[in-house]
Amino acid sequence: MEAFQQSYSSKTLIWPKSRSWALAGVVGSGNLEVLIEPNPASPEEVAYSVETSIPDFKDSWLAALNDFASHYAIGGSKITIHDQGAAPVVIKMRLRQALDLLVSNTQ
Amino acid sequence: MPDTPRDTRRINKTARIKRASTLAQGKIVHHEKTADLLRAIIEKGDILCMEGDNQKQADFLATQLASLDAGDLRDLHLVMSCITLPSHIELFKKGVVRQVDFCYAGPQGNEVAELLADGKFPIGAIHTYNELYARYYMDLTPRVALIAAAQADRNGNLFLAANTEETPAIVEPTAFYDGVVIAQVNQIVDTLPRIDIPSDQVDFVVEAPYPMHLTALFTRDPAAITDVQVLMAMIAIRGIYEKYQVESLNHGVGFNTAAIELLLPTYGEELGLKGKICKYWMVNPLPTMIPAIESGWVDTVFSVGGEVGMERYTAARPDIYFTGRDGSFHSNRPMGQLAGHYAIDMFIGASLQIDIHGNSSTVSKSRITGFGGAPNMGCQPTGRRHPSKAWLKAGSEANPGPGALPGRKLVVQMVETFQTGRVPTFVESLDAQDPSIKAAMQGVAPVMIYGDDVTHVVTEEGIANLAACRSNEERTAAIRGVAGYTPVGLKRSAADTLALRERGIIQLPEDIGVSPARANRSLLAAQEIKDLVRWSGGLYDPPAKFVDW
Numbered sequence: 001m002e003a004f005q006q007s008y009s010s011k012t013l014i015w016p017k018s019r020s021w022a023l024a025g026v027v028g029s030g031n032l033e034v035l036i037e038p039n040p041a042s043p044e045e046v047a048y049s050v051e052t053s054i055p056d057f058k059d060s061w062l063a064a065l066n067d068f069a070s071h072y073a074i075g076g077s078k079i080t081i082h083d084q085g086a087a088p089v090v091i092k093m094r095l096r097q098a099l100d101l102l103v104s105n106t107q
Numbered sequence: 108m109p110d111t112p113r114d115t116r117r118i119n120k121t122a123r124i125k126r127a128s129t130l131a132q133g134k135i136v137h138h139e140k141t142a143d144l145l146r147a148i149i150e151k152g153d154i155l156c157m158e159g160d161n162q163k164q165a166d167f168l169a170t171q172l173a174s175l176d177a178g179d180l181r182d183l184h185l186v187m188s189c190i191t192l193p194s195h196i197e198l199f200k201k202g203v204v205r206q207v208d209f210c211y212a213g214p215q216g217n218e219v220a221e222l223l224a225d226g227k228f229p230i231g232a233i234h235t236y237n238e239l240y241a242r243y244y245m246d247l248t249p250r251v252a253l254i255a256a257a258q259a260d261r262n263g264n265l266f267l268a269a270n271t272e273e274t275p276a277i278v279e280p281t282a283f284y285d286g287v288v289i290a291q292v293n294q295i296v297d298t299l300p301r302i303d304i305p306s307d308q309v310d311f312v313v314e315a316p317y318p319m320h321l322t323a324l325f326t327r328d329p330a331a332i333t334d335v336q337v338l339m340a341m342i343a344i345r346g347i348y349e350k351y352q353v354e355s356l357n358h359g360v361g362f363n364t365a366a367i368e369l370l371l372p373t374y375g376e377e378l379g380l381k382g383k384i385c386k387y388w389m390v391n392p393l394p395t396m397i398p399a400i401e402s403g404w405v406d407t408v409f410s411v412g413g414e415v416g417m418e419r420y421t422a423a424r425p426d427i428y429f430t431g432r433d434g435s436f437h438s439n440r441p442m443g444q445l446a447g448h449y450a451i452d453m454f455i456g457a458s459l460q461i462d463i464h465g466n467s468s469t470v471s472k473s474r475i476t477g478f479g480g481a482p483n484m485g486c487q488p489t490g491r492r493h494p495s496k497a498w499l500k501a502g503s504e505a506n507p508g509p510g511a512l513p514g515r516k517l518v519v520q521m522v523e524t525f526q527t528g529r530v531p532t533f534v535e536s537l538d539a540q541d542p543s544i545k546a547a548m549q550g551v552a553p554v555m556i557y558g559d560d561v562t563h564v565v566t567e568e569g570i571a572n573l574a575a576c577r578s579n580e581e582r583t584a585a586i587r588g589v590a591g592y593t594p595v596g597l598k599r600s601a602a603d604t605l606a607l608r609e610r611g612i613i614q615l616p617e618d619i620g621v622s623p624a625r626a627n628r629s630l631l632a633a634q635e636i637k638d639l640v641r642w643s644g645g646l647y648d649p650p651a652k653f654v655d656w
Contacts, residue, residue, distance in 0.1 A: 063597060093623060104622055
């Protein structure tokens, strides 16, 4: 078990009117859940909070989270991650899925 | 030199047949006399071919051969497409092999690596399938061939059933250059359903005490496909299949391409691609293609081999599959490989390792596998002259300058950035480049697909269009750009990646209209093997290990 918080600067997310949060994935073996919520106090920053069952991969986590923040406009949000040993490929996908659920009309 | 004899092989063959004559009734030899037959026929120094690829094995003959004493088998030159069985390995342990020329050693890869380290595995070369078959007609014509068939009649005609595979490619050069062809069959019958090999080309037939070994190599359980693989399949369909209008193609055997097959009737249908892509296939009868076939996506499928459980389904779909006059499925490995070389718009497959130049390999120091057929399809056939939409479009992106080919085959590597156990797929240098491996191959690293041949790399990150890169540096940057959080990926420069994305060389899901939120297993046309049986109308008979109901 390892937990850490980290904030990165990011362009401000244009928050959709119809939604106040989005959730992708589930906490299960080899999987994780990603929750995006608004954080209007810091419109040009994303605040990550990570809990993972597998320690010692903090550097990889931060690299992925930093990339995600610089790649997409997600400033003004708080992203909470509960991980149970997801492979790196799953982490990136769940982040993209949560954002996609928030900003698109995809069901 | 008029006195020099020019029929020594024919005379020698006659002598061999005569030595074995007391063991046979006509061409039929009882299975208990198989070892005696092999002892009588095989001579010191022979080029010996044992049939066996990744599916079908002349396993009874191989076991009988391995039971002979080292003194009976001296100085053999083995030529065989696949080293698959423990009995193959036994010959090396006995020290009776002078040289081996082969294609693939998947299931025995660890044994081969150990034998190689002990100096007991004298490799001539590792080939691709058609490359080795071609040499059977040139400098490696077998003196004796041990082959496998489903049935024989009493004259020695052979029926090969669904798994014709490479039998004709072994028998023809052997028979027409005075070699001896010995066939093991599951059954001797009065009348064959059809004749695949005429008795003129067969010298001895043994009814084996058990049926030949067959592997269900191409069956992928939809239940094991992950959301990540669904995402990659969506990326590939939009970014490559749709973009280039890929009509003719080959799929590898992995779960990535199985996911694509299962998305055609759902995601592909929604995109309006039916009738525009994926019409002509050179691929084995994959169970995961049943939903696409039943939904009317597929015009034809030609196969290099059969697939256990697909016999009744293929026989009931002769508009799709090639079948004999008896109504049953037909395959042919060399001809399928030829089709996959010259007549497809796209090859798409996976690999264990890809380096920063785009070279890929499945060889490691502890596991010597080889190539099989993938490189025949995963390469640019510079002898191709006929155009197609996809070929011309890929060519227009790739080939600037005078003297360039007008078109290009799409050669796509589709991989997750990490293998299981967090082993990175992307590496700075392939294990195949290890000096000890190169030394055993006369300095040539066993590369599966060369980077120069690859047009696209697809990962869960997105697509890198290597063909559109204009320098080696660009190609490496494009690979790093989709290599995720592997050590190779972490070395990318954000500026390079952005510049390549602006030029369309790197494409992310959102650049091609793929919504990651939809990447869910529920999008697959079948969730499990049982669904495939339902789609087939009960015609697909999955092997027992896939049946849990």
